Amino acid sequence: MAGFDSNLDKEIWAEKAQVAExxxxxxxxxxxxxxxxxxxxxxxxxxxxxxxxFAKLGRMTLDxxxxxxxxxxxxxxxxxxxx
Numbered sequence: 001m002a003g004f005d006s007n008l009d010k011e012i013w014a015e016k017a018q019v020a021e022x023x024x025x026x027x028x029x030x031x032x033x034x035x036x037x038x039x040x041x042x043x044x045x046x047x048x049x050x051x052x053x054f055a056k057l058g059r060m061t062l063d064x065x066x067x068x069x070x071x072x073x074x075x076x077x078x079x080x081x082x083x
Contacts, residue, residue, distance in 0.1 A: 017067035027071035029078040
C-alpha cells in the first residue's frame with residue numbers, strides 16, 4: 001500500500017474560530033483521493049515570529065468546545081452519510 005500523498009488530500013470546506021490571541025481552532029472537511037468527506041479539527045498557533053504552526057488538538061476547554069460546535073454544525077452540510 002502506498003503512503004500518504006498530500007496532492008490527493010482535498011479541503012472541501014474550512015473555517016477557523018479564534019480562541020486566544022495566538023491560537024485558533026480550524027474545523028475542516030477533507031476528502032482523500034475523492035473518498036468520503038471527513039471532519040477534521042486542528043489547533044493552529046502563531047509563534048513569536050508570526051508564523052503559523054500546528055499543535056496536537058488533544059483536550060479542549062469549555063470555551064474551545066463552544067467555539068467549535070457551531071463550525072461543526074456548518075461542516076455537517078459538507079459531509080455524507082454512509083447509510
